Amino acid sequence: MGKVGRFACILTPMLLTLASLICIVIVMIGQSPWKGNDAPGTELGRDLYFFKADTSGFTSNPDNIVSDVANDLNIDNELLQALQGAASSNDLKDFYQVGLWSYCSGDKKDGKETITYCSSRKFNFWFDPLTVWDLKDTNLQQVLGDKMQKGLDAYKKVASWMTWAFVIALILTAVEFVIGFFAIFSRWGSLVTTIVSTAQTLFMVAAAITATAMYGALAGVFESVLKPYKIEASLGSKMLSVLWIGVAFSIASGFFWLISVCCCSGKSPHKKVVVEKTPYTYERVSSPAFGGQQAQHTGYAGGAAGHGTSGTAYEPFRQQHV
Template identity: 60%
Template sequence: MGKLGRFACIFVPMALSIASLVCLILVFSGQLNKNMSLQNDLYFFKADTSEFTENPDLGAIDDLADKVDIDNDILNALQNAASAKDLMDFYKVGLWNYCEGETDDKDKETVTRCSERKANYWFNPIDEWDLEGTAVQKIFSDKDFKDGLDAYKKVSKWMFTAYIIALCLTIAEIIVGIFAIFSRWGSLATTIVSSAQTVFIMAAAITSTALYASLVAIFESFFKPYNIKASLGSKMLAVLWLGVAFSIASGFFWLISVCCCSGKSPHKKVVVEKTPYTYERVASPYLGASGNNNAHNAPAAGHSTSGSAYEPYRQV
């Protein structure tokens, strides 16, 4: 098969590596452009405030009041934010920023603004909803909520770093994979890079899923009485975990390419050399120099072929 076979052998892992890269790029692009529907649909976390109510569930508020004396400060703060149009209908959180917008009567969402892009971004509802100095901030100071948000803030930095490293390693995997066409050593180097890439993309995926699931729980725990809903972005997580699957599969096939498809042609001319100290037939001395290998088949004149006749050999 030769080089053509070698190319065919690495085509599958290379295609899987490129697919994993595409998934990562989609994750990075979520919420970066308010005018593109694909990017608007890709988010980790969504806060839906379109059904915000000024008549909250008093029983649920009483549960919160056991922790903090909130009176009506949360309601007043949210009412003020809504009347000042600071409280939009929804907030979608991506890797770099968040986007906000409005929902019409047919539940069609229109993104009106996206925040500034930042590395290590995390969504802080107190700042975004202008709730500074209200009872909401007091609730965030409560140990349960404060610990949850502090963990979200800290882990988001590690998560962002893991995504950056995974992206760089995916690009490196594709570049190094080109050299795998020529030898198994190239496949070995690519397998090592692919293994590291799989570790980081899995770490990023696990962290994102757990982190934003916790954030949903935090929002549900004290904003639910005001009919503010929180949810995970199923499309973003689906793309992310699909990228993880592609990464694992590519690493497996890169490993196989180390053991198979050497790239050397199986059809090579075999040269057989004579071994030393062997014997070969020579011309009969009775026939002179013109004798050939078949001389022993014709007896020389005056000599009998019976008895002790012999055929001469030479040592080489």
Template identity: 50%
Template structure:
């Protein structure tokens, strides 16, 4: 098959590995630039407070001091412009903006930091207020779990990204041998495991956070939403990585890359003969143009036989 066939054999897993890397890159680039509508649309979670801001003076439940404290804190945050229409949470940071009709316009993105987690009490200016003491315990517990797990999630995405880069680099060496494919398969397996772990963690984490927001903050007209586009991108990364690992494994068994050279084996034609000296006729010597026979056998004959012996080979 040769090197060309070997290259064709690893083209599919290499393309799938690159596709997985691009999906992971999109996860990292989400929220990078508030002016880029494509990247800003890639978020894990969105909190929508536009309904509250549209009517911040609504009466919640009469005779409930705890709810009134939280409601008053939200009103204070809204009056000081700390509470925006919506917030989107990304891997590195969060962004906020205004809603005009059906248009979600980003106006601010926080600085990017590793192991980021979205703390609504701090972002909305509710810390060091009465609302912080009375904030629903269910949401507090959810945020505490979110803070701890978000560190693991960020580490899993980072490891998955760099292991996928290593997989692609090793895949170049896989062009030359099946041993290269074997080493690349190991890297691909690690990449798939980490990508799967990161995607499963982010899905469960932000799914739980969405549920907590919609349960606890629903009376305040604040709702949460899971980022479906980001979920599609991160699970596509898993699918591409799994497919790449499968084809890398297949390439360890097929397409050796060695040319199939036909070896022409020359054999002697059967039943050939070689002429040998006769033990009966002896050999001839020339002396002055005359021929003299010397008998090599035990008896001498004065005649030259017409028979010429041959040796079978």
């Protein structure tokens, strides 16, 4: 029963660790460049993104947009003309969705979005709208102002750290799951697994906080600078939900790994009692003084001592050293 109880105690953190691992993998496949729209996981991956820029308000009819906002004091004509040129040359798509390794873009028609392109995976990926919209060689950087440029520079720097945090969290989660099997046999295994789980949780939480704050700031920059041009930005609620659920699983698994260190030793509750012999024991011997008539004289019968006629009131013993 001890081993069965130990296994039941370890099963809960093992399942929580596996759930956390699945969440990290789901986050990593978001906006992946699948081969063909019918590839496994395509629908799931396309619905998951950290950040989305919706430019359909501008691309739907850029000429009308120019006329509508021409008198707006917040509009920069040079930026407006650059965006109009990008839309006319099809360099500006209707929407852009940003994942951990890549981004996807596509068209919107009658409210339905269709992804037409996904960039190749890149380790230290960050979404540069000036490059993507083919506006890198223009004066747009000066037109966008310091706020936009500082926001993009900060995003580029933090994106590298965030990618490493996710990769390390993934590796530690896999190691935690493998080492967890050894915790079935020993509480020392639980201790080692708890240490790995603690490190995994730290990187998981750091990655989640970084992603949420970074893309939240990026969406804010897009909204403040590009909203007058009918370009909207938003965070991916599905992606962040999966990410933070993975964090919850990670914290819970670490708690239960710690519990398994203190409880559920796996040893049987029944202990075998060993009685040791005393160094000196005594055993009854026949009396040479009374011979075979001892039982009659002493009245001993069936293991009980009575009162004999000889007056002997004791039984002789011999001492044996063991």
